[in-house]
């Protein structure tokens with residue numbers, strides 16, 4: 001057993017408090033000393049009770065750290081290696097999806113911070129298959145958000161776009177500012193859509209070619225990614241998608257998506273969802289990010305300021321991601 005210090009949520013909407021638990025490092029597990037952990041919107045949902053009674057909860061799933069100890073059967077990493085862990089930390093390793101390196105779809109998908117203790121801690125335990133090697137040259141704080149926010153937008157871009165495509169990103173926050181960068185570096189023309197006019201300058205610095213706060217023109221985009229939690233005006237957006245184009249929802253919207261089927265049928269258009277990505281995809285994304293200099297814009301706070309960090313994220317004041325650091 002390993003004594004692990006962390007910050008726990010004991011009941012919905014309560015302040016996080018220091019907490020110690022006994023962690024078991026299994027034969028295929030890796031114990032990671034956490035240096036940085038990003039604060040994701042999903043952490044807020046967990047802490048605030050939006051996703052049910054998950055307590056006691058140690059949230060945090062945009063983790064960078066170093067390998068502290070390895071289980072007896074671990075072969076892929078060694079003590080001292082710099083590594084990352086995202087939303088998922090285990091799966092059955094036996095089903096058709098696990099065998100096909102699509103572990104995200106496994107029925108026994110184990111999230112890092114639901115019924116498992118996550119990264120708002122000094123240390124975290126993950127199955128080795130979900131431990132991603134991170135190059136020493138990549139800045140740890142700026143890389144941490146790639147493990148969840150980054151892969152959430154990289155996966156649909158990778159699936160749907162090719163060089164020269166026109167891509168729109170709705171919502172320029174933790175996910176959106178990374179989506180702009182990835183899409184631009186994949187050779188797309190990128191339009192940022194936000195209600196906050198004050199994000200125009202930075203959106204363009206991230207690589208956006210256009211910035212709009214209003215209704216997009218019809219037939220404008222091959223792909224739209226909605227990163228917001230606000231229910232989108234689907235008919236307006238579907239009209240702005242070109243024939244054969246796709247609208248991808250990655251944020252959990254407050255209501256169902258309501259779309260006129262005529263707008264889908266006429267141009268063979270699709271509405272799709274996308275969530276995180278497999279370890280194989282995360283490794284590919286990390287390579288792409290290193291090569292193309294894609295990083296999160298972060299505000300770094302000490303891990304002990306965790307309640308302040310969560311509040312700023314709740315109030316939508318993070319520009320663009322808060323990352324907690326263990327000194």
Ligand SMILES: [Zn+2]
Pocket residue numbers: 040041042043061087148149
């Ligand atoms: Zn997340």
Ligand SMILES: [Zn+2]
Pocket residue numbers: 091092093094095096097098103106107108
């Ligand atoms: Zn499986």
